[in-house]
Structure formats: C-alpha cells, structure tokens
Amino acid sequence: MYVYRLICILMIICHSTFASYKTLDSEGLKLRWFTAFKVKALYERVIPESPIKNPKATWVPVLEIYYHTKNFEEKKDCLIYFTPGNNKLGIIKVIELKTNQKCKNHIFNSSLVMKKNIFNFNFRIEKNLLTLFSDDKSYQYKFNSDRTKLSLGIVDIGHNGLKLKKGEVCSFLDDDCKVVRSHTCRSCHDGLFTELIGSACLKAYKKVCGNIECGVKGNPACIRGFRAISFDSMNYCINDSPVAFCRDKSRVICINKELVCR
C-alpha cells in the first residue's frame, strides 16, 4: 500500500510537470496563439461583464482562433464551453482542427487544454488582445496583428496542407454573391491565382489557381470591369461581352458562365 501511494504521487508529479499545454495560462498556449491572424467569436450572445449561461448544460462553441504553424500553414483552435446546469459545473476545452472543420461537429475530440469546475466564464476581444474570464481568474493572450502581416510559425504540425492545382477554382461567388467556394487561394501552388469573370456578382471576381495570362486565345478574357461602362451585369454572359476583352484577334466568348478568348 505504501509503495502504491508513492507510485501514485510520482505519476501525479510527472503528469503536471511535463505537460506543456494542459492549462489556459501555459506559455505553450500563449506562444501558439501569438501567431493568430484571425479570431472569430462563435457565441454571439455575449454580454460584457456577464457570464455565459445559456443554453444551460450544453456544449457551445465560443471562439475560433486561426494561426500559423511552423511552415506557415493555417490551423485553428476551437474554444468550446460546457455551460453550467443540471447540477453540473462548466468546462472549457480547446481542440485543434483544420481550418475547414466546424467546431460544433468536433466537440468530443480530445482536447489540447481542459479546465473543469467553472461557475462563470466569459471573454473579451480588444484589438490584439483576447481575455478569458473564468471565475476569479483571467487569462490574456496577445496576438501579433502587425499590419505588415507578420507570420510566426511555432508549432510543428509535421505535414503540408493540401495544395490546389493550376486551373482549380479557389474562390467563387455565384450570381447572387453566395459563396460557392470560399477564398482558399493561399492553398494554390506558389500562392498564385488569376481573376476572371465567372458570375454576375459585383463583390468579387472568380479566382483560379495559377498565374494565367489573360486575353490570349484559349485563356480567360482580361477584365474590363462591370462598372467601366453602363452595362447590366446580369447579362454579362454573352459573346463579345463588353465587361471583358482579348489582346489579340480572338473574341470574348462565354463558356460555362466564364468569359474566355477564342
């Protein structure tokens, strides 16, 4: 019995000593989030100075923190909170996901950080500072949000993200400006992309991976713009469309809703 107690104490000491992420105030977590370039609040019912309570006894996604890894790949951490209720106390969890994974679908993934037995929890984001309030403690995380877009990779994930091939669509809004493909042009090989007219949306042009010369036969037509002349954008998809042009003797043709030179 005496020996078993000693072994248990030893295991507890080792566990608390060698874990580098397990707590919200660990330097490992602070350094990891230091490289954050985007923080998204998922819980919209935040009331300043007031703890998150509803819905009771439920896991709610609270924050998404997007950061860069060692190879400047993008990852995100989800901070989720189990609200107190039904005689259970609150729990904070931080889980690591890919940027295209939804937090609410991965609530029961193994956590990077967990804090239990919480009565009150809230957060605040100001400029480049995130503060988490948990009962009588607060945890601050500074983000490096310098305007020159400094990237600071610390955590080594050990694999490269999926690269998109030349010609693959990396950003696209349809005629009603609904997102068909969210902007993932950073995943293009070499990060290069070309704009072309592929819908009537005035907010953004379609983007495909690769640096493709516009206006030559067989390639996308060069963009003149929807506002350069008075023209109804909804009718853009016609031959000789005035919102685009070709360099050589080829014509602007609309194929599969894209303006190309043929």
Add this chain to the structure above:
Amino acid sequence: MLNISRFSISKIIVFLFVAIVLPVVIWYFFFIPELNTQDQKHSISSATYKFIHDLENRYRRGDFEGRWKSNKILCSDIPFGSKGINTNFLRCNPVFLGCVFNREFKHINPIYNIGEFKFKVEKNTMESIKRGGVKFKVEEELTKTSFWVKFENSCRSVNLPENKYLSTFGDEEPWDSYNRKIKIDKYYITNWDITNRYKNNFTYKSLDELKPSIEINTELKKQFCKKEGGQLVSAHVFEAATMFPIGNYINKNIIPRYSWGKKSKKNEIKPTPELCKKMYIKGCSEHVPLNLFQENGVSWIGIYNALGGEIEVFDNEFSKGEVYKLSSKYFSVESKWHDTRVKSKKLINFPRKRGEDIGAAFRCMFID
C-alpha cells in the same frame, strides 16, 4: 537461492525513488528556467512580441536615424557609402536586415535582449519569399525555443484606388479596378533583384547592383514578375497610376499632359532643380545628380518616375505587344514623349552617349 521478501522490494523501490526520481523532479522545478509561473515580469510571449515588433520596425523603416547617410554605420555586406543613393533603399531591404542579424550596428543590438531573454538570428537561415519579403529563424537562449518569422515587403508597392479609369490605347478603352486590389511597385526592379534575390545571396558587391535592371529582354522581365507572384505592369494600369486624376475621364484630350497636373505650353518649362524633381530629363544632370532610389517624378498614388528617369517597358493588354514610356533622362524638355498620355510601341532611336548601353527598365504589379 535468492530469497527477496516483500519488505526488501519496498525498500528497493523507495531507494530508487529517492536516489533517482526525486532529484530529477527537484532539478526540474528549481534549476530549469520556470516557464509556467506567472511571477516573471516578462513572459516569453511578451518578450517575443516586443522583439518581433522592434525588428519589424527596423526592417520597415531602415536607417531612420540617418546614420548611414552620414557614413556613421558600416556593414560588411554593403561595400559602398551613401553617395549616389537615397537612404530609402535600406527600407525592407534583406541585405540590411542581414547586417542587423550579424549585429554590425551597435545602436540596434539592444533589441535582442529583453529582460532575461536573449534572442538570436543566424543570417544563414534567411530565405527570400515572394514579393521581396524574407523569412528567417529566431532562437531564444534561455528557453531554448526557436521559431520562424516571415516579414512581408510592405515598402515596395502602393495601391491603385478602386475607380473607373480611361486607357489611351485602342479606342480609348474604359476600364475599372473595383473589387481588384492592384498594387504597383514604386521603384524599378534592380540588377540585384534579378541576380541575387532568389539565390538567397544577401550581399552587395557594387553599386551597379542597385541600378535598374535594363539589360534583360522583356520575356525575362515578365518571368521575373511572375516569380514574384505578380506580373509586368500593364500599360493601362501605369497610365491610371500616373495620369493626373481629374475625375471621370471623357476623352484623352482633357487629361493633363504632366503627372503633376499643370497644363503647360511647350516652351513654358525649362530644366530647373524644381522641374527635375518632378521629372528627371535631359539637362537635369547639370543641376542635380540622379541618385538611385531618389523620389523623383512622384505620381498621385506615390509611384516614382511617372515621367523622366529611365525608359520603361510595360505589358499591353489592350493591344498586342509591349509599349514603352520614352520620357526619360535621354530626352530634352521639348520632347513630345514627356507626356503621361503618350507611349511608344518601339524603342526608337534616341540621343545617347557613345558606348552607353541603354535598354528599358521595368517594375511589377500585383493583383490580390
């Protein structure tokens, strides 16, 4: 036969614990720099933040104290003085950053020590990234952590405002830049950019490396800009960046001739120091030297050599082939080429000194 009792096994375990494990635990808690207490005035993340912030400030602002200009600072990788170069060239300059990493500037070295933390960067970890930026590895001695940092080159280009513009090419083609983030280089691409940048050779051999690259053909110029993640500046974009903005252009004739807007008759202006600042043309060398990276010929959006300076080549999407801005230091004040609305399809004969090798300079643009 060895007869070890239960009590002996317990003794052995206790002995192992005291002799081996306990000292390790005590050593870890008391002798390794503690990362998990909140007693430190500067945590590693605060120190990292300050160091990166100070380093980036230096990278972006270069020699803002003016010490290099007065030849008060020297770097082994920059073997020439300040004569003939504007100090702007040190801004967002990876060679200058390499000198900072080699700790060749005493007045900058204090940024490496923050509290008990000591940061270090090995210059041989530097690598060029697209658009003239650079990445490098930082090490911290106390915590024995290391991480990579990427600095983007925010000095090189300016944004073309989103607007409707008129191109003078073809049938005076209108176009707009709405929802397109177009950035244009302020300065010409240099010889060093072509030969050294992507070889990660962060050193200068001579002043010639800082001169505009005019020796390579147009195809190589296009390839370089593509490698940078952009493209050779289009002629109509250069026009939009340099023609004086007067609102909606109806036709080419109402656009002012000069990039600073004044509509002047032919013989009204002469090469004076004031004019040479607006466009560096033939005759200006008698008044003021043409320094590299000088802020001559600034346009309304902030690019240089809108008129004057070097002959420049552009891509031309509205008609086939490239076009040239002939307005340069080779043509005198009365020349028709000193006009933002006028470009040439050819590099035509023009006056030049015997033996002087003249080609066209270039710059890149980026569309995000």
